Structure formats: structure tokens, C-alpha cells
Amino acid sequence: MQTQHRPAAGGTGDRAAIICGIGAALPPTVVSNADLCARLDTTDEWIRTRTGISHRRLAGADVSTEDLAAEAAAEALRSSGGDRVQALVLATTTPDLRCPATAPAVAARLGLTGIPALDLAAGCTGFLYALATAVGFIASRTADAVLVIGADRLSTLPAPQDRSTVPLFGDGAGALVLRRGSASDPGAIGPMVLGSDGAYNDLITAPHKHSGALQMQGAEVFRHAVDRMSAASTQAAQAAGWRMEDVDRLVPHQANARITDFVARKLAIPHHRQLQNIQHVGNTGAASIPLLLTQAAADGQIAPGHRLLLTAFGAGLTWGATTVTWPDMTT
Amino acid sequence: MNGALERILLNDLKVPADRMSPDVGLDDAGFDSLAIVELSELLGERFGIDISDDEIKRATTLGELDRLIEQKQQKEG
Numbered sequence: 001m002q003t004q005h006r007p008a009a010g011g012t013g014d015r016a017a018i019i020c021g022i023g024a025a026l027p028p029t030v031v032s033n034a035d036l037c038a039r040l041d042t043t044d045e046w047i048r049t050r051t052g053i054s055h056r057r058l059a060g061a062d063v064s065t066e067d068l069a070a071e072a073a074a075e076a077l078r079s080s081g082g083d084r085v086q087a088l089v090l091a092t093t094t095p096d097l098r099c100p101a102t103a104p105a106v107a108a109r110l111g112l113t114g115i116p117a118l119d120l121a122a123g124c125t126g127f128l129y130a131l132a133t134a135v136g137f138i139a140s141r142t143a144d145a146v147l148v149i150g151a152d153r154l155s156t157l158p159a160p161q162d163r164s165t166v167p168l169f170g171d172g173a174g175a176l177v178l179r180r181g182s183a184s185d186p187g188a189i190g191p192m193v194l195g196s197d198g199a200y201n202d203l204i205t206a207p208h209k210h211s212g213a214l215q216m217q218g219a220e221v222f223r224h225a226v227d228r229m230s231a232a233s234t235q236a237a238q239a240a241g242w243r244m245e246d247v248d249r250l251v252p253h254q255a256n257a258r259i260t261d262f263v264a265r266k267l268a269i270p271h272h273r274q275l276q277n278i279q280h281v282g283n284t285g286a287a288s289i290p291l292l293l294t295q296a297a298a299d300g301q302i303a304p305g306h307r308l309l310l311t312a313f314g315a316g317l318t319w320g321a322t323t324v325t326w327p328d329m330t331t
Numbered sequence: 332m333n334g335a336l337e338r339i340l341l342n343d344l345k346v347p348a349d350r351m352s353p354d355v356g357l358d359d360a361g362f363d364s365l366a367i368v369e370l371s372e373l374l375g376e377r378f379g380i381d382i383s384d385d386e387i388k389r390a391t392t393l394g395e396l397d398r399l400i401e402q403k404q405q406k407e408g
Contacts, residue, residue: 050363219384222368258365265343266376 014180017135017146019187019327020083021177023075024294025068025151026281027059033167042163052257056170056282059153064096068173069151070109072290076147076175077110079329083177086143088117089133091126091150091286093315094157095119098208106149116142123204123314124253125194126150126286127174128322132192134178149175152285157206159213168256170282174290186304187327191239193232194320200224204315225259225313230266232321233311240323242307244268249302253312254278254288263311275301288312297326304328332397335378335404340393343373353394360393380404 032055033044047053059068069090077083090103101119116137122129127150134146151173158165181188203221206214229252237244250269252260257278264274275296284291289310296302304326311321332353340346340360350360362370367387374380380403390396 049361050365219364219368222365223372226372256365258369262369262372 014182015139015141016181016183016185016188017138017178018181018185019176019189019324020145020179020329021076021078021080022175022290022294022297022329023072023077023079024172024174024287024291025071025075026057026172026291027063027068029058029060031056031058036167040161040163040166042167047167050256050258051168052276052278053167053282054279056155056167057172058155059171063153063171065092065094065151065153065173066096066102066105066109068153068171068287069102069106069149069175072151072173072175072287073106073110073147073149076177080177080179083145083179085112085145085147085177086115087134087137088112088115088147088149089120089130089137090118091120091122091130091148092152093121093123093126093206093285094153102151110147112147122196122318123316124255124283124285124288125312125314125316125318125320127289128192128310128312128320129194129318130286131176131178131189131322132194132320135189135192138178138180145177145179147175147177148290149173150286150288150290152287154283154285157214162213164218165214165216168283170284172281172284172287172291174287174292174294176290176293185327186325187329188324190323191236192320192322193236193239194318195228195232196316196318198316200317201315203317206315222256222259224317225255226262226266228317228319229253229259229263229311229313229321232319233263233267233309236311236321236323237309242309242323246307247309248273248306249296249308250274251289251292251296251308251310253314254281254292255283255313285314302326332393335374335380336393336397336400339370339373339377344369351393353392353397355393356391357388357393357396374400378404
């Protein structure tokens with residue numbers, strides 16, 4: 001038996017949440033499949049055919065989640081034209097410490113000491129949960145502008161010799177700035193569909209450091225990811241009053257190219273309308289959607305007026321989807 | 332081979348046409364663990380055939396898989 005949260009409008013009246021800034025950060029170290037083959041019992045073909053990944057970017061010991069988050073957030077603030085934000089939400093599964101949260105340190109690094117700042121964990125769906133939280137901050141008059149960040153160093157989770165999970169993950173961060181506006185403005189976050197099902201929490205687990213490594217039941221995860229993302233996407237599109245053929249770009253969490261291809265096919269969204277960057281960055285967890293948006297906006301794959309359908313799935317299980325019409329802004 | 336299976340193997344799972352033979356093993360046709368889930372989902376979605384991952388894995392060749400799907404179709408039809 002399960003229930004799914006009824007989609008709520010993404011902010012109402014003059015307190016809708018509008019995207020007005022975007023940015024991303026990737027660590028400098030590029031690791032190819034060939035590099036991994038030198039230390040793992042695997043092949044380039046095995047990795048590419050099962051995941052779609054050929055490269056990923058790794059942070060190494062000298063780049064923290066805070067570093068990645070702060071860099072992406074600074075870029076998003078610059079692209080928003082220097083909008084002042086009054087709250088910061090950071091989605092991450094890999095905070096630098098168990099305590100304190102990473103978000104206040106990110107805020108302090110950006111010169112935003114004093115604003116509310118929190119970490120939020122919802123696996124690879126974290127960014128959509130953070131977006132919903134930011135929409136709520138604006139609707140409830142807690143803030144008129146919010147910085148929403150997804151940052152993860154998922155490469156720290158697998159056992160170093162686990163050939164089935166090490167190749168999947170990359171590190172990175174992405175961020176959006178949301179401002180208060182009208183629900184009819186371009187860039188307004190649409191109705192949010194979010195859900196979770198803890199009965200399947202054992203499908204993806206990562207115990208704390210020193211007590212074990214990430215475990216994932218790939219085939220079952222695949223099935224749930226496809227079903228949950230397609231259902232959430234359908235629900236979010238319907239709540240926004242869109243037909244699937246209205247969607248200009250599907251922006252799925254980059255879990256695995258075969259999962260996102262399957263979701264797109266199930267939704268009858270043609271391949272050329274599906275954004276994909278997993279080839280170059282791997283699965284970057286909560287960073288994945290804002291990182292994909294930033295890169296796609298920069299290279300012209302998304303343009304002002306495009307109707308985007310965002311969807312994600314992750315450990316928990318958690319899942320979600322929402323819609324947005326891409327605004328005209330500097331990237 | 333059954334049209335349902337053949338179409339999915341060729342168009343969706345990208346099994347090379349020269350391996351589409353009843354005596355070809357699932358491994359040799361390029362089936363990995365995700366392909367088994369993909370096939371199970373696609374058969375359910377497009378043809379209403381309820382087939383588990385384990386049932387697919389027990390079929391050692393495409394021919395056996397074909398027979399299994401035909402039986403399921405007859406039972407459910």
C-alpha cells in the first residue's frame with residue numbers, strides 16, 4: 001500500500017518561485033573508463049553498454065562538498081545579476097561532516113552569514129526536494145529569493161574495488177537561484193510531485209564511513225527508477241496542464257543512460273528531446289539536474305520558452321518531478 | 332520467432348540481427364541483468380505479458396524464451 005503526495009502548485013499568486021540564476025561546478029580531475037580499467041577488473045565496453053558513461057569527474061581528497069557547492073552557488077548568484085538571497089537549501093547525500101551541516105559553511109563562504117541554511121538528504125531526488133523546500137520558503141514569506149544547491153561526492157561511497165558501482169559515480173554541484181514572482185512568469189516552478197517508499201530502503205544503501213560501502217541491487221533499482229520516474233513525470237505534466245507532446249526537453253536525473261532512455265520511451269518523448277550528459281560526468285547524485293540544466297543552457301540545448309519536465313529517483317526510495325518553462329537569463 | 336519478442340529484441344534491446352536465432356544463448360545475444368528487466372517491463376507494457384526476471388533467466392536460449400512467451404500469451408489470451 002502506498003500513497004503519493006498530491007501535487008501542490010509550485011507557489012501561488014505573487015509568491016511563486018521563479019528561476020533567475022544558474023550555475024555548476026565540476027572538479028578538475030577527469031577519469032576515463034580506460035583509467036578505471038587499469039585498477040578494476042572491468043572494460044570500457046562493459047561500462048558504456050551498461051551505463052552510458054565514458055568519463056566522470058572526481059573530487060579527490062582536496063575538494064570538499066562545501067567547495068563544489070560554494071563554487072556552483074557563486075556562479076548561480078552571478079548569473080542572477082547579484083540577487084540577494086535570504087535562504088539557502090543544500091541537497092546532499094555526502095555532507096563533509098555528520099555534524100554540522102554543510103549549508104551554513106557554504107552560506108558563510110558566499111558572504112551570506114545569518115540567513116537560514118540547511119542540508120537536505122533525499123538521495124538522488126534531493127535537488128527536487130530542495131526545490132520544493134525553496135518554493136515553500138518563498139510562499140510562506142520566509143524569503144523572497146532562495147539559493148538551491150545540489151552537491152555530491154558520490155565517488156566516496158563505493159568500495160574502491162567494486163567494479164559494479166565505482167564506474168557509475170562522479171562528483172559535482174549545481175545551483176539555481178529562485179526569486180519571488182508570478183506563477184505566469186517564465187521560469188516559474190510548476191506543481192511538484194514528490195514521493196518516497198521506505199519499504200524498499202535496502203535497494204540502495206551506504207552505511208557510514210568505516211562501516212561498509214555502498215550496496216545497490218541494480219536490476220530492482222532499474223525497475224523502480226523507470227516506474228517511479230515515469231509515473232511522477234506523467235503526474236507533474238498533467239498537474240501543469242501539459243500533454244507529453246508539449247514537453248520540449250525531458251531533464252531526468254542522470255542515473256544511468258539505460259534508465260533515462262527507458263523513461264523517455266515510456267513517456268513517448270523522442271530521444272532528441274531528452275537531455276543527457278551522463279557520458280561525461282557519470283551519476284552526480286543531487287547535483288545531476290542543475291548540472292545538466294547549466295550545461296544544456298550554456299550549449300543551447302535549452303532555450304528561453306522551452307517547456308522542461310524534470311524528474312529524479314534515488315535511494316530511500318525517493319522520487320519526484322516538476323515542470324518549468326525556461327526563462328530568458330544570462331548563463 | 333514470436334513477433335512480440337523479435338520486435339523488442341531488435342528495436343529496443345538492439346540485439347544484432349545475425350544473433351536472432353532460436354539456438355543462440357541469452358548471454359551470446361548480449362543479455363545482461365538490465366536487459367532482463369527491460370524485456371520483462373516491455374513485454375508487460377506492450378503486450379500485457381506478465382513474466383518475471385527469474386522466468387526469463389531460466390530460458391537458456393532465445394528459442395526457449397520464445398516458447399515461454401507464446402505459452403504466456405495463450406494462457407492470458
